[in-house]
Amino acid sequence: MNKKQFLKAISFILIALFLLIHLTYCVRTNGDVKDRFVGFYAEKKNTVDAVVIGSSPVYPVFATPKIYGDMGITMYPLSSNMQRPVATKYLVEEALKTQSPELFIFEMRMWTAEDENLLGNMAHTREVTDNMKYSVNRIKTINAMVEDPSERLTYYFDIFKYHSNWKTLALWSQLRTFFYSYPDDLKGYVAETDVGPCTVSEFASLTDKEPMPAEQEEYLRDLLKYLKEKNLNALFVITPYTVKEDEQKKINYMSDIVESYGYNFLDMNQHIDEIGLVFEEDFRDFGTHTNVVGAEKVTDYFEQYLKDNYVDKLGILTRDHRNDHYKSWDEAYKLYCDNIDNWKSTVQYNLDNEIYYDLEGED
Amino acid sequence: MGLTTFDFLCFFALLLIAYYTLPLLTKGRGQWIILLIASFAYFYANVRTSGNYFLVLYPLGSSFVTWLLLLLLSKVSEEDIVKRRIILSAELLVLLGILIALKYVKLITGGNIATPLGLSFYTFILLGYFIEVYNGIGVRQKSFLKTCLYGMFFPVMISGPIMKTRDSGEQFFETHRFDYKNVTFGLQRMLWGFFKELVISERLAVVVNTIYNNDTEYPGAYIMLGTVCFAFQLYTNFSGCMDIVIGMAECFGIVLPENFTTPFFAKNISEYWRRWHITLGVWMKDNVFYPLLRTKMITNLGKTLKKKMGKKKGKQYTTYVAMFILWFSVGMWHGGEPKYVIGSGLLHWAYIVLGEITLPFFTWLFATKMHINMQSKFADVVRVIRTFILVCIGDLFFRADSVPHALRMLKESVTVFNPQIFVNGSLLNLGLDIFSWGVLLVSLAILITVSTIQYRMENSEGEYHSVRELIASKGIVLRWIILFALLFYCIFLAEYGPGYSAAEFIYKDF
Numbered sequence: 001m002n003k004k005q006f007l008k009a010i011s012f013i014l015i016a017l018f019l020l021i022h023l024t025y026c027v028r029t030n031g032d033v034k035d036r037f038v039g040f041y042a043e044k045k046n047t048v049d050a051v052v053i054g055s056s057p058v059y060p061v062f063a064t065p066k067i068y069g070d071m072g073i074t075m076y077p078l079s080s081n082m083q084r085p086v087a088t089k090y091l092v093e094e095a096l097k098t099q100s101p102e103l104f105i106f107e108m109r110m111w112t113a114e115d116e117n118l119l120g121n122m123a124h125t126r127e128v129t130d131n132m133k134y135s136v137n138r139i140k141t142i143n144a145m146v147e148d149p150s151e152r153l154t155y156y157f158d159i160f161k162y163h164s165n166w167k168t169l170a171l172w173s174q175l176r177t178f179f180y181s182y183p184d185d186l187k188g189y190v191a192e193t194d195v196g197p198c199t200v201s202e203f204a205s206l207t208d209k210e211p212m213p214a215e216q217e218e219y220l221r222d223l224l225k226y227l228k229e230k231n232l233n234a235l236f237v238i239t240p241y242t243v244k245e246d247e248q249k250k251i252n253y254m255s256d257i258v259e260s261y262g263y264n265f266l267d268m269n270q271h272i273d274e275i276g277l278v279f280e281e282d283f284r285d286f287g288t289h290t291n292v293v294g295a296e297k298v299t300d301y302f303e304q305y306l307k308d309n310y311v312d313k314l315g316i317l318t319r320d321h322r323n324d325h326y327k328s329w330d331e332a333y334k335l336y337c338d339n340i341d342n343w344k345s346t347v348q349y350n351l352d353n354e355i356y357y358d359l360e361g362e363d
Numbered sequence: 364m365g366l367t368t369f370d371f372l373c374f375f376a377l378l379l380i381a382y383y384t385l386p387l388l389t390k391g392r393g394q395w396i397i398l399l400i401a402s403f404a405y406f407y408a409n410v411r412t413s414g415n416y417f418l419v420l421y422p423l424g425s426s427f428v429t430w431l432l433l434l435l436l437s438k439v440s441e442e443d444i445v446k447r448r449i450i451l452s453a454e455l456l457v458l459l460g461i462l463i464a465l466k467y468v469k470l471i472t473g474g475n476i477a478t479p480l481g482l483s484f485y486t487f488i489l490l491g492y493f494i495e496v497y498n499g500i501g502v503r504q505k506s507f508l509k510t511c512l513y514g515m516f517f518p519v520m521i522s523g524p525i526m527k528t529r530d531s532g533e534q535f536f537e538t539h540r541f542d543y544k545n546v547t548f549g550l551q552r553m554l555w556g557f558f559k560e561l562v563i564s565e566r567l568a569v570v571v572n573t574i575y576n577n578d579t580e581y582p583g584a585y586i587m588l589g590t591v592c593f594a595f596q597l598y599t600n601f602s603g604c605m606d607i608v609i610g611m612a613e614c615f616g617i618v619l620p621e622n623f624t625t626p627f628f629a630k631n632i633s634e635y636w637r638r639w640h641i642t643l644g645v646w647m648k649d650n651v652f653y654p655l656l657r658t659k660m661i662t663n664l665g666k667t668l669k670k671k672m673g674k675k676k677g678k679q680y681t682t683y684v685a686m687f688i689l690w691f692s693v694g695m696w697h698g699g700e701p702k703y704v705i706g707s708g709l710l711h712w713a714y715i716v717l718g719e720i721t722l723p724f725f726t727w728l729f730a731t732k733m734h735i736n737m738q739s740k741f742a743d744v745v746r747v748i749r750t751f752i753l754v755c756i757g758d759l760f761f762r763a764d765s766v767p768h769a770l771r772m773l774k775e776s777v778t779v780f781n782p783q784i785f786v787n788g789s790l791l792n793l794g795l796d797i798f799s800w801g802v803l804l805v806s807l808a809i810l811i812t813v814s815t816i817q818y819r820m821e822n823s824e825g826e827y828h829s830v831r832e833l834i835a836s837k838g839i840v841l842r843w844i845i846l847f848a849l850l851f852y853c854i855f856l857a858e859y860g861p862g863y864s865a866a867e868f869i870y871k872d873f
Contacts, residue, residue: 005543012843016850023851153369154861159854160369166855167798 021134024158025180027165028130030173032059032190033080037131038177039184040076041098047326048099049317050075050306053091054107055083057239061290063299064187065336068329070303071311072320075105077188080127084118085111085219087128089226090141094132096230102316103306104227104234108265109241111220112250114213130158133180187332191292191339193346196357197280198287201242204269209256210249220254224261233316235309238267240277240298242287264309268298275301281347285357292343364408366521366607366868367561367859374405379614383541391538395512398535398615405517409480421461421479426514428457429489430507433496437503447497454493462486470699481520483696487646489514492528494650501529509536518608522601522870524622524642531619539616548831552610554849555813559603560868561857563810566803567596569794575762578772581793583779586772588790590755593762595807597869598626601640604868620645625818627754630746632714635754643696652689661685683716697761702769706760714753802856 001009028034036059040048050073052058058079067075078091092104110118118124125145132138142155154160168174176182211217227234236258238251248269255265268275275297279287282294290298310317321329350356364371378401386394406419432454439446462483469476492513495501504510512535513528526532539545574581574589581589602623612619622641629635636644655661664684669677687709694708729735735742756773763769784790791797817830827833834842 001541001543008839009543009547012846015843016847019847019851020854023855027855157369160860163855163857163860169855 020159022178022180023169024162025133025177026169026174027162028158028177029162029165030168030171033127034131034177035182035184036077036079036188038180038182039188040078040095041133042181042183042328043074043076043099045098046100047074047321048076048095048101049073049319049321050103050105051092051095051099051101052077052079052105052107053083053088053095054079054105055110056081057109057241057289058107059188059190060192060284061239061295061298062189062302063191063292063295063336064189065329065332066296066299067303067306068187068321068326069333069336071307071317072322073306073317074187074321074326074329079107079188080124080131082118082121082124083110083128084115084125084145085216086115086144087125087141088219089223090137090144091128092223092226092232093137094135094141097135097137102233103310104232106223106234106236108236108238108251108254109247111216111254112212112247113216115215126155126158126161129155130161183328185332185335187329189295189336191295191336191343192284192289193292193343193350194284194357195281195291195347195350195355196283196286196359198242198283200272200279201244201248201269201287203245203248204243204272206245206248207252208249209253210246212250212254217254217257220257224258224263227263228261233310233314234263236263236265238269240268240272240275240290240294242279243269266305268301271301281351285359291347292340293347296340296344364405366604367557370408374401374408375611379546382539382615386538391540394538395509395536398516399508399512402512402515402517402520405520406480406515413477415477418477418479421465421482422485422515422520423511425458425461425485425489426511427507429454429493429514430504430510433493433503433510436497451493451497454490458486458490467695467699484520484523484525485514487525487643487650488519488528491525491646491650492532495527495529502533504532518611519619521608522604522868523640524605524608524620525646526620526642527645531617534617537616542616544835545616546614548835549610549613549615551831551834551846552613553607554610554846554853556603556606556608556610557857558806558849558853559599559606559810561603561859562853563803563806564596564599564603565858566795566799566806567592567599569799571596571762573794575764575772578768578775582775583781584776584784585781585789585793586759586776588784590759590762590776594627594751594755594758597758597761598623599810600869604870624821625814627751628747628814628818629750630743631718631750632711632753633718635750636711643693647689647693647696651692652685655685655688656682679719683712686715687712701766702760702763705766706757706762706769710757710760806856 052062052075054077056079058077062075062077064075064077067073078095088106095101095104129138129142129145132141139156142152146152146155165174212220236254243251251267251269255267258265272279277290277294277297282290282297284291284294306317364374378397382394382397385397386392403419406422407416410416410418432450436447436450439450441447465476465478465482468474469478489510492501492510496503504513513532516535519526571589571593574585575593578586578589605622609619609621620642624638624641626635626638629638661681661684665677665681667677668680671677672680690708690712691704692708693711694704694706697703697707726737729742730737759772759776760766760769763772790800795803813830816833820828820830820833827836834845837845
């Protein structure tokens with residue numbers, strides 16, 4: 001093989017790999033999780049102040065455009081459905097590749113569950129691994145999340161799974177993800193207008209403790225050590241929901257661990273009145289995820305919490321990016337403002353007419 | 364480890380690197396040992412999941428017996444016919460004995476006997492090798508390990524081709540330096556094989572299985588459609604496998620015999636069999652048909668028939684008898700079940716015999732009476748269609764569960780008239796959605812176009828002998844566009860991935 005042939009062969013392989021990687025990005029299953037991750041990668045370098053990592057309660061509860069509009073803080077959720085705690089550290093690493101957030105926020109609801117109980121639907125694992133760009137960190141994430149090495153192949157090369165989505169290549173919403181980077185209109189926030197009435201959990205007031213699942217405790221301690229090593233600011237939160245007895249005990253338990261490392265732990269279930277949350281109206285699906293009305297209340301409360309505990313106390317998150325002309329964030333806030341009244345009206349309409357969220361219709 | 368799995372592709376890539384780099388340390392010697400080790404590894408990988416490690420001993424044992432008996436044969440003088448025949452008989456007895464015991468006893472008893480990979484392929488290759496040496500037209504390998512490579516060369520163990528060691532054997536032991544053209548052409552051929560198997564055959568399998576597994580619900584035109592689909596499924600599955608195997612060997616610098624040359628363009632059944640599973644036909648002719656014609660039984664029959672029917676007809680009918688045995692053997696090779704004996708054997712014998720007997724009548728009818736130009740292109744097209752229909756009838760037996768099942772389907776295909784299924788959306792109930800049908804039809808169009816170009820090249824004295832050569836003659840931009848298009852067509856439209864169980868290569872079981 002002469003030099004010319006060698007160069008041709010290498011060029012062919014490189015072009016093939018480039019196309020394979022980027023076309024795979026395009027055919028990855030579309031939806032809000034993909035939009036959120038693609039949106040995160042689209043954020044300009046070092047422009048995100050806070051990253052929220054956690055499962056599905058995150059993206060409908062923190063109205064990130066509103067936080068930007070109210071405080072000038074850019075906060076972005078790297079969340080996916082039933083996100084397994086084992087993924088957390090790797091998502092922090094993923095975020096640090098392009099951003100230098102002043103604060104990491106972790107939603108801890110999933111940490112009360114046994115990992116094996118979160119494994120029922122592998123789609124939840126894939127929502128993390130298959131929404132990351134190809135990198136060494138992605139390989140590490142797969143190795144951590146997929147125990148059986150023989151099953152990892154289709155995770156490393158997710159084209160094995162998604163090639164059958166070729167039909168979606170006709171959609172602009174898919175083609176625009178060729179570089180896995182496209183701004184998300186609402187900066188990861190998903191406005192839910194369904195209503196699912198519930199009542200406040202009687203167990204939220206429990207002070208008893210019960211050990212969290214051993215493997216989750218291990219992941220938590222590992223994460224805390226990692227955060228310390230990297231000198232990262234972190235806040236651990238429980239967003240409002242109808243907590244069960246054993247969950248509340250585990251939350252109390254993990255709260256002690258987190259605080260022993262010097263980090264704040266905010267259990268919002270302890271502040272329902274301050275938040276002003278009405279469980280009968282503010283939840284989308286009977287106590288698990290908030291709707292836009294609930295989100296607005298939680299966000300207002302959370303903004304104040306950030307101000308008191310981080311802006312004023314620690315002197316971080318102080319830069320008001322509204323003065324920095326962050327165009328996409330300005331647009332997201334405008335979109336939020338333009339729609340919030342409509343969204344709230346829909347919630348009210350649903351409430352008035354007792355049109356409630358259909359649990360049976362969930363995937 | 365199937366040929367279309369990711370594991371296999373990794374195995375092949377590593378092997379290719381080892382094949383061309385390790386000999387740099389040995390000054391090019393012993394390259395064949397890498398192929399032998401890879402073959403052992405491949406056999407091992409195939410028995411690993413079942414735990415039937417002893418299955419590796421079958422090809423190894425057959426290779427050993429062949430090597431030993433050829434060693435004995437080399438010590439016997441040419442004139443000692445009796446001893447030579449005893450040795451030949453021993454070879455036939457052992458190798459065919461194992462084949463029959465494993466393949467046909469299982470069929471008769473209905474038991475579940477584990478069989479080694481490539482049983483009939485390595486048996487026929489080793490027998491062919493032995494007979495060539497016995498007849499003085501092949502060269503004996505003194506090394507046992509080299510004989511093992513004949514009997515275990517992994518690419519051909521899946522579905523052939525049944526190579527003649529006289530033609531292909533010596534290449535294994537020559538030094539092959541990395542040749543850009545060989546490797547790139549080999550990889551292109553493999554890609555074409557993946558296209559046939561994973562894009563076309565796997566989709567056709569869905570339609571075929573739906574119709575054949577529920578034939579009472581799908582009579583008439585469905586059966587016709589299912590059978591045509593099966594003809595293409597079988598072709599793309601088998602020839603796709605051959606493309607992968609031959610392409611793989613090409614990457615190693617080894618030229619294996621072709622097994623297919625556009626068979627659906629054949630104008631009669633004899634020509635079809637010169638284009639379909641060529642190496643089996645050649646093997647059967649060399650080792651069954653011609654020796655059979657020389658047997659006392661057939662020569663005596665010939666004499667008797669010549670006396671009764673005249674010289675020409677007597678010879679003709681004697682040949683038909685020998686051909687009967689040949690086609691019966693072909694049918695038996697396919698598994699021995701009556702449906703194979705008929706569908707892949709005796710039915711084709713009947714086509715050929717009836718074709719020859721009725722040829723004068725039809726020539727008179729069409730040429731003399733109806734004044735049809737039998738040399739015209741139109742006549743050729745009609746012949747191609749006729750041959751394809753006849754092949755499809757054989758394939759119907761091949762695919763059906765049994766002969767009675769095939770007969771029932773054959774009847775239902777003509778007694779139920781329902782051509783409306785082609786326009787009323789019924790085809791969408793056969794397991795493929797409209798997009799998959801679209802992909803299938805486009806892919807078949809690509810296949811037929813490429814086959815037509817290939818066929819024309821074979822029948823003309825042009826500059827290029829293959830489509831690959833034609834593509835290689837184009838500028839780099841067009842060439843790469845074609846290659847990338849095929850590559851990504853396969854990656855995105857092939858049927859594979861988690862939760863998908865790809866069909867095996869159909870001929871793997873033979």
